[in-house]
Amino acid sequence: MDHLDEIYDAIIDGDTPTTVKWVEAALEAGLSASEILEDGMIMAMDEVGRLFEEGSIFVPEMLVAARAMKAGLVLLRPYLVKSGIKPVGTVVLGTVAGDMHDIGKNLVGMMLEGAGYEIIDLGIDVAPEKFIEAIEEGNNIIGMSALLTTTMANMDKTIKAITEAGLRDRVKIVVGGAPVTAAFAQQIGADGYAADASQAVTLVKSLL
Ligand code: B1M
Numbered sequence: 001m002d003h004l005d006e007i008y009d010a011i012i013d014g015d016t017p018t019t020v021k022w023v024e025a026a027l028e029a030g031l032s033a034s035e036i037l038e039d040g041m042i043m044a045m046d047e048v049g050r051l052f053e054e055g056s057i058f059v060p061e062m063l064v065a066a067r068a069m070k071a072g073l074v075l076l077r078p079y080l081v082k083s084g085i086k087p088v089g090t091v092v093l094g095t096v097a098g099d100m101h102d103i104g105k106n107l108v109g110m111m112l113e114g115a116g117y118e119i120i121d122l123g124i125d126v127a128p129e130k131f132i133e134a135i136e137e138g139n140n141i142i143g144m145s146a147l148l149t150t151t152m153a154n155m156d157k158t159i160k161a162i163t164e165a166g167l168r169d170r171v172k173i174v175v176g177g178a179p180v181t182a183a184f185a186q187q188i189g190a191d192g193y194a195a196d197a198s199q200a201v202t203l204v205k206s207l208l
Pocket of ligand 1: 042045046047048049050052053059060062063065066098099100101102103104105107108142143144145146147148149150174175176177178179193194195196197198200
């Protein structure tokens with residue numbers, strides 16, 4: 001019994017204590033953090049999205065599922081982020097303006113930390129000015145996340161604002177999030193697109 005089904009069900013039910021219990025059990029049983037993440041937790045969030053889309057669940061259910069997922073991620077964090085690595089660079093991350101989804105961004109942050117990067121997390125609903133401030137402070141790589149087709153446009157707006165501020169050549173810009181594609185990234189003039197957190201690490205490494 002690998003406990004992945006229990007984790008999957010507990011997240012869909014939005015049951016935080018049960019999620020925590022089974023994630024702990026899976027780790028004790030020797031499952032890797034990435035297995036638990038990919039085959040249990042992310043699959044559950046995809047199902048939550050599907051149930052929402054078909055109208056079987058609503059925002060409150062999606063919110064409690066996200067809370068359960070986040071509690072599980074707290075337990076996986078030490079496995080994804082190895083401590084004691086000397087920072088090899090700093091990455092500024094944020095979910096773009098108008099968008100409250102942060103689980104994917106947080107995961108990207110954890111994986112980058114695991115690869116030795118220091119993270120400056122600007123949080124959710126980040127206005128273009130905040131990204132600009134971070135570049136003015138000397139940071140040379142930013143990552144933007146968007147989960148809504150409506151807020152993807154704010155990636156474009158942010159890049160335009162950075163260009164208008166005369167800072168575009170000082171920074172590498174990486175974008176990602178479920179509705180974002182490589183073609184969209186190219187269209188808005190980003191330096192790269194990553195489909196998931198581990199691709200984000202490879203991409204950042206290649207850009208720096
Ligand atoms: Co929202 N939501 N949501 N939601 N939500 C989606 C995104 C949706 C697809 C659900 C659906 O209908 N199937 C849909 C968007 C439809 C669309 O735009 N096409 C949707 C909607 C409609 C909404 C609201 C508008 C609902 C409403 O109010 N009527 C509302 C919007 C609020 C707002 O942002 N203004 C809303 C709200 C919420 C909650 C707050 C309840 C909650 C978020 C809680 C939180 O994040 N703290 C929530 C959730 C949980 C979801 C789903 C179910 C799960 C998202 C998630 O965490 N996935 C989602 C459905 C889905 O994605 N299947 C859905 C797990 C996470 C690990 O994956 O974020 O994709 P993801 O990140 C991946 C990659 O995308 C990538 O790497 C990550 C790891 O592999 N990645 C990057 C992400 N960022 C990256 C950045 C990079 C590189 C890679 O470089 C910088």
